[in-house]
Structure formats: C-alpha cells, structure tokens
Amino acid sequence: MTACIHSSRTQFLEKYDCNHNNYSNFCRPDYHDQFSCKPISKNTIFSQNHEEYEDDDDDLWLKMKDEARSEVDQEPILANYYFSLILSHSSLESALANQISIKLSNLSLPSATLYDLIMGVLTQDHEVVISVKNDLKAVKERDPACISYVHCFLNFKGFVACQAHRIAHNLWLQGRTILALLIQSRVSEVFSIDIHPGAKIGSGVMFDHGTGIVIGETSVIGNNVSILHNVTLGGTGKSCGDRHPKIGDGVLIGAGTCVLGNIMIGEGAKIGAGSVVLKDVPARTTAVGNPAKLIGGKKNPTKLDKIPSFTMDHIQHVNEWSDYVI
Template sequence: MNSEQHTEGKAESVKDVRICQSRPVDVNAVWSQIRERAEAIVEDEHGLRTLLDDVVLSRSSLGEALAIRLARKLAREDMTREELNPLLGGIFESQELVESAARDICAIVERDAACDSPLQPLLFFKGFMAISTYRVSHELWGKGRKELALYFQSLASEVFAVDIHPAARIGCGILLDHATSFVVGETAIIEDNVSILHEVTLGGTGKETGDRHPIVRSGVLLGAGSKVLGRVELGEGAKIGAGSVVLSDVAPHSTVAGVPAQVVGVSREDAPALEMDQQLFCRAMM
C-alpha cells in the first residue's frame, strides 16, 4: 500500500470514532455524592469552608459547580473572575458538557487508587480541571470563537501545564493522571475510556498541514512520558509503555515499548485503560 492509499484508508476509519458514546451517566447521582462528601468535610475542615461553600454547597448543579471552580482557577488580570463566572456559567448550561465531565469524574474514581470520592477531582485534580478547560475551549472553537478558545488553551497551559489544542477531538471517560506536560495537537482524536499518564505527547512530525496527529482508540493506556508522533493509530485496547516513542500504527490489544516502540506482546486486559496495570508482562504473541 502506498502512502496515499494508507492516508485514504485512515481517513475512512476516522468516520467511525467513538466520541462520548460510552455508557450513560447519572449526573444527578454524581452531584449528590459530591454534595454529601462536601457536607461531611466542612464539619471537620473549617479551613476549607469558604472553598466548599463557594464551589459546592451554595450551588444547585454540577454544571454550576464546574463553572465556578474553573473561574476560581483561571481568573487573571486579563479576564477576572467576575467576567469568567457568567461566561463559563453559560457554557456549562450545555447538558452534553456536564455529562462529559461527569463521565470523566467517574473514570477517575474508578481507576485512580488515590481518589476516594467524586469531590476530589472537582476540587484538587488538575488533570480533571485541565480536560474540563479543554472542553470549554473546544465548545468555543466549534462555535467559531477561535480567539477565545485559544485564550482558554493558553490558560490551561499556564495554570495546569497541559496544552490541548481546542480543535482536538476527545471523548468521555478520560483519566488524565497527574497531567503535567500533557500535549495534544490540533488534529488528534482520543476516543472514550482512555487513560493517560503525565508527560504524554500526541504530536505531529513536522510542518505538514491537515490530519497530522494521532488517533487513540477506546481502552488505550498511554504510559508516562510516551510520545506518539504523526497520523498513527493506536488500536483499541493497546498499551503503550512508559517512555516509548511511537512512530507507526499499533494493532488493537498490542503492547508496545521502546524507542522506537516495538511490539512486545498482547495486552492481558481487553481495555488496559480501565485496569491501569502499566507492567509490560503480557500474553505471548501467537
């Protein structure tokens, strides 16, 4: 297959991406758990009373809480909290965005052993806040408000050390663990239920335009420091070892490692992203 045929085949496969098509989430149930935990904490940790009251206890919905939390984190001289509050509040009136955030929260609670309640990502986890800021910028980008979208991208880079282009397409149920130095290029696609460790790059390989960034299918686990460069596809359920440099497609359920990355076996799990087992022990290839 020549490069032109390969590119055409890749373009056809992109039509079938799963973006926020995973299991539904009960947003009200997630919000109730957040409120219950906040009410319990405020009785013991009086130093957190102002934060908990402002972000959770005085709010009526998860969308409202998300808007306030991000406004507190992102406010700057360029755009004050008084300006951000109504802007973000209007954006998070979108039920779709709130459901995406709720799915991300559930993914963190289920996969991150350091998280014991859905309140923690909302208050403390910069990976969740960074992906939520991306969702704001992506919404603005889709509505043609590109300069404002890029402004939020720059804020996320400054505040969270995470740089996701607003045009990138990212699904739901994303665990962005630790998050520092996570970089995603303009034409990258990340499907649902993907887990990503810190210092991961989904980048291009040069100055070419068009579709030039990776496609990450559902269930993929990207180990810390891994770099995936170019319009390569990580197949469903693939596992990328920490520190690997991936320059070519990875077959579904394959485990790769090294510089450049080589296949070292078949993933033991159907969806490594859900199990978060970063060891490279795997079933021998047939």
C-alpha cells in the same frame, strides 16, 4: 453582592467559627439575576437524606455535596472553602463554571466574565456535562489516589484542565477561535497542560497528574482513555493538515510517552512509559521502547518485527470519532 449571602450562610459559618465575610469574594456580580441564589437553611445543609433536593435528580452531584459536608465535619477549618466551591451551588454546572473561572482568571480576565462564558456552554450543550460526569467517575474508579469525587473535582488539575478544554473545544466548533485559544493559553500557563482546542476528546477520560501533557490540533482521543503525565500526542513536523495521532477507546498511555504523526493506536492498546511511537499499534496490543516495538496481547498476538496494516474498517472507525460531542 449581598443578595447572595443569606442568613443560612452565617449560621453555617458560625457553626465552624469561620469568617463568613470572605464569601462575598466568590459571588458572581450577576449571579442572583441569572441563576437564582436560593436560601439554604441550616437543616438543608446538614441533612443526611436527599429529600431537600426534590428538583435535583443528579445522584453524582448529591454524592459530591454529601462528601463535602463529611469533609467539613472532619476539617471545620475548610468550611469556607467547601461552601463557596461546592455547597453554595445548586448544580454541578454552576460549581464547575465557578471552579474553572477562578483557576483561569487573572487581572485582565475577570472570573465573572469567564463564569458567564462557561455557564453559557454548559447550559446549551448537555453532552459536555455528561462527559464531565463520566470523567469524574473515571478518575474515581481508576486512580487509587482519588479518595472522593469532590476531591477530584477540587484538587486534580488534570480533571479541571480536561473540562476547560471541553469548553474551549465547544467554542472552537462555534467559530469563536479567539476565545478558544485564549482558554488554551490560560490552561497551559496555570496547569502546564497544553491541549489545542481543535483536538477531539471522548468521554470518561483521565489525565493522571496531567503535568506536561501536550495534545495537538488534529488529535482524536476515544472514550475511557487514560493518559499519564508528560505525554505528547504530536506531529512529526513533516506534514500539514491531519497530522496528529488517533487514540482508540480504552487505551492506556504511560508517562513520558511521545506518540507522533497521523497514526492509530487501536482500542484497548497499552503504551509503555517513555516510549516513542511512530507507527500504528493494533488493538489490545502493548507497545514499548524507543522506537516502540510491539508485544502481542492475549487476544491479538503480534510479531515484534512487523506492524500489520489497518483495514478500511479501522479507517472508517477513525472517521466516526469525529462524531464525538466534546
């Protein structure tokens, strides 16, 4: 696929004394035909202003490219890596499709096939892209271990797994269940994160570490939720149909927690690490222990031995979550 390899790439790699021939492994077979592979001049690559991106008003993507250039300056040995995964792409959508397709591909499932599939979703559903950007910002703001947006994008498997789920969920809603379940299976194998494609996940979500997260089919997760590793949003095994938890906006779920059954975790609630939650948790309240007991929040004091029932307003709020575009 020599059409995608321009002289500017050779200049870029020669600056860092890298083997530019490796880039042919990352070019999509039909990339040039579907998404024009425009030449990138040496001055464009290393410019410190944004005038060269007249057609790109996405500040986050520009920031990521600047971060990638800066990190290449610090570690020239990674020039190949950053160019193929970030700097050679014209948009966040293209870079994300490339990242997911490389991670999930195998001998029987070529990365080029996955790339085309994912780009189709990202170009048709702008709301998915908005959620991707909000997830990036959420990780950068909430995780002190995240040193940059591009660091999260390339190295945080919880973030990549969440975005792969967004693609699978979109396919699930289209009735393309076989493809959706295939992506779920590959994500589970590669990242040890198992999210059913039917689950609804809001925007600005952070899966910190991610390992061991299991999210069931009828789960609903609101906006700005943080979930740590080894968390299960599962069923009790005693019911069918709508059988998984509903997580409100701004909830924090600690590591090793099990939230089981069709219960609601109210807005702004916190679930302590290692807890087993089997009943509703009111908004802005902390639940800890096995079985979980409630500790009243500052604005919503609650007795430890009683969990108040939810009103119809809360139930209606849960129904409205189904309008989230994932």
